[in-house]
Amino acid sequence: MQANRNRWLIAISAIALHLSIGSVYAYSVYQNPINDSVGWNITSVTVAFTVAIFFLGMSAAFMGKFVERNGPRKSGLISALLFGLGTIGAGFSIQIENFAMFVTFYGVIGGIGLGIGYIAPVSTLVKWFPDRRGLATGMAVLGFGSGALITSPLAEFLMNNVSIASTFYILGSLYFVLMIAGASYLAPPPEGWKPANMQTDSEKEKPRTAATDLAQLTANESLKTMRFYLLWVMMFINISAGIMLLAVAANMTETITGASSAFAATVVGVMGFFNGIGRIGWASFSDYIGRANMYIVFFVIQLGAFIALPFTTNEVMFSILLYLIMTCYGGGFACLPAFIGDLFGTKQLGAIHGYTLTAWAMAGIAGPTAVSMTFERTGEFTSAFVLFTILLAVALFAAILMKVNIKRVKQDTTTQMNVSA
Template identity: 75%
Template sequence: MKANRNRWLIALSAIMIHLSIGSVYAYSVYQNPLNESVGWEISAVSLAFTTAIFFLGMSAAFLGKFVERNGPKRSAMISATLFGIGTLGAGFGVQLESLPVFIAFYGVIGGIGLGIGYISPVSTLVKWFPDRRGLATGMAVMGFGAGALITSPVAEWLMGVISIPTTFYVLGISYIILMVSGASYLAPPPEGWKPAGMRDRENKNKPKAKAEEGRDLAQLYARESLKTLRFYLLWIMMFINISAGIMLLSVASNMTQTITGAGSATAATVVGVMGFFNGFGRIGWASASDYIGRTNTYMIFFILQLGAFILLPLTTNVILFSILLYIIMTCYGGGFACLPAYIGDLFGTKQLGAIHGYILTAWAMAGIAGPMLISVTFERTNNFTAAFVLFIFLLALALVISIVMRSNIKRIQRQERSSQNLVANQK
């Protein structure tokens, strides 16, 4: 079937949306200016970010079916409205010097916009790129990671030349324009559509990119996915992968200085470069997963991170320490990027957006658990050793779970082949 859209422009539209909502990762740029100009404590200012991430995960979970019912275009338009209003309202809260207003707009309204915007393009992209699921979703989610790299210097510059409230107003309007532009082109492909190259390969019986042993395990509705073991295995894998990454992101500067003895300027540089590897991991690992399989990719994540977490507390050389951090960051970003394609492999694309939302509750929980675990253990022991031991155990557990996932997938495939053989013999 022919499509009336260019799938690469669909991908660009998704990137435009994710670049905008990805600005949430640049939130730290507002902390000191708000503390100095309005007098809000850093911990109070940080509460808005924590609230936004929590509502991102929760809205993605509970509004996934809403996105499926209303389609990617309308859902992305709603996301643009909510995220834009949240950013504009944050400026209004600063102008009023009201922290509750600031948190309500940026954290709650903006957070809901984040969740809808994060999942809106995903199922559409997976359907447009059945031959390169990982690459397609990796491009979009890389946009989410790159949003901070763009917003951070822009917001810093704007706050230097205009007021903080006006900065939020300018950014809010910019996000609305960018997201509405991207949303206006989003549309699903015709039912059963496949790109010409993929049809040619199938007709000639040539090998294709390895999604998850060749094809989807099943085509399930969201409620049906909740009855499967592999849903909960994937949830735990994501929770641990995200917790490990967010834990490091929350204390990277302090940890670098404490363990390696580096100065604050050096630590700041190390932290700044982490954003690049976060984004690089998203497109790199997602693209690789099309060929090595998603389960293999997550197993590699946990093996690499397990080794890195064992070595980090023993590494006093700042260069080697940085390399280990960057390896973990590629796995952190890659986990997000591979997730939508993995969901398609395991559950099909029938209600991918809704299932994606359910899995993203792991992000909401990890956003609280990761920073909390590291802060509590550091306060009680005055070092990071206990936290590393805890995460070494969790990553080992995640590796075991990924092995169980592989076994579960192979068992389902064997059952399916047996059923097909039985039907064939009966005929």
């Protein structure tokens, strides 16, 4: 642990790591080219993405103790090795046309690298920014949401000029170098470290913490509360809806609006930008309106957008709706660690965050599978939009219940304090 490290450079290092692993969100640009060159159908190609997100969620959920024990630097280096190897191995699998190997490299090996790389900088930045919780968690995952912004047009360019296998070789090597550079500077602050403003204004710190955190619970204690399961359902649906779009964004844009593949690839790339903007923007805004209110806003926006999307044939309007959903998708991720701190305290935030991310693993299967299967059977996306509109209504109801539950817990705590006094 090094006290002399600049926490803003730590943030940049975290973003560099996440920019690489966030390239998974550009996966839809590979679907049609792989289908055309190797013959694997869209549903089969989507399996690798689904497996990658599943292993991302599961490894993030259960590798938290490993990251805390070994530190973010070593964890980041391991992530770089696994994710780089997974991407390069995926290219080799395409070259020899071995689908099982492709899923193993991209989905399993790369997915584990994704999970370790995701949680290492998140937990570290939360420790470096105790004074700006929402902003910190937004920065921590900004790069992840923005990864597709760089990868999508770059992958499109490479596939048009070299083979698909070579595209994976080149990208895998670039990811490895960028992740090594980012991981090398990562380090947690010393025990008990606080920024200067918190050291000189400790009186203001205490009421802020008391007003923000409902309780200080362990991970196992959090599992006994209604709040944990409401949060899990909210995250599962928010992630499923976002990943559903990310998995088939290019194909969906072409099918519904009749846009060209080049335009669709651009849309996918810009989606990454709005994913990233949503993470930093909504997370910072949640510091002012509260995380419970923020999630209600997320689901109201997405409900309206999902109802409108299948009827929107104008390319510009279709893109705007996708971008709006992406800000909510990214914002949901960015607000999550801060919301966990609000609900359960920071005693075991990393472990509770890991438990909650199992929703990501499940959503990584449910979202892409649902949209791919309905499209293969019907040739259109309307049925998928109906399904996810219903799910988003359920999520909105859960978010409202969460707000009611928080209010009740606060009232009970106030009553107990008055009785004790």
